[in-house]
Amino acid sequence: MTISGQKVVIVPCSGIGKTYGSVSRQAAYIVVEDLRPEDTQLAALSLLVMGDEASRAMLAENPAITIDGCKLACATKMVQESGGTVAQAFAVLDVYRRYKQFKPQGIAELNEGGEQLAHVLAEEIVGIVDHISIDSDVKDHHKGCENG
């Protein structure tokens, strides 16, 4: 967590029954539950679509990283429409093109390739989370110095 208490909001695709949507959610869980639980929090795209006030407030106060399962980019668009700031938008397909060996298959349960793709995607997201956290800490530190 940054000094100011911000947590990066991770917003994955809500495409149920879609392999790439499953990869996006799996990557989000890996980041939020395993890799950076102190620095990140999960937001459900479905709640944003419904205009959930708590989710909108979360986005108003914290930067977001979106993970889209297809070119419709619902996660990214919905965060923007909800007044949030997208610090980085990921697309599962773009990551897969870089890791062709991890072919995702399956829906309710991803195959090994899908799991591995989710892991490499999660690692890329963590890189951005850490960058955001460092930036925030530096800004907070400067503010602290200015305030004596």
Place this chain on the structure above:
Amino acid sequence: MPEFLEFTIDKFTFRVATDRWYDAAGVWAMPEGKNVRIGVSDFMQQRSGDVAFAEVKPAGTRLEYDDDAVVIETIKVDITLGSPVNGTIVEVNPALETSPEVTNQDPYGEGWLAVVEASDWETDRAHLLDPQAYFEKIKKQAEEETR
């Protein structure tokens, strides 16, 4: 005839370029002198989803009609496409290597797949559908699928 025939179903609009021929699977063939440029139709690319990879047999490959020529992997499905013509591949679209999404973005233009030196285009053409026939076929198919 207009440049494109098109119809809309639900939120989807499908276009058929009128300057080429089509096989039943949705591969188009457009003669260019002794060569034939091939690609996929707008209907096919929209139904198949975002392209992850498109692999065409290399230049120099000899193809008979309907021989496996292209494998396209999308977010929904893997598709193997047969050649709409007899001949030899003389060029593969280099953009497919780095930007396979061009197949979705511009299926009748920059998203072409290969150029084949056709050995008997007039005979090949007899296997293919003209734009109007292909248009009627996919329109009927789309309407049946949305019932």
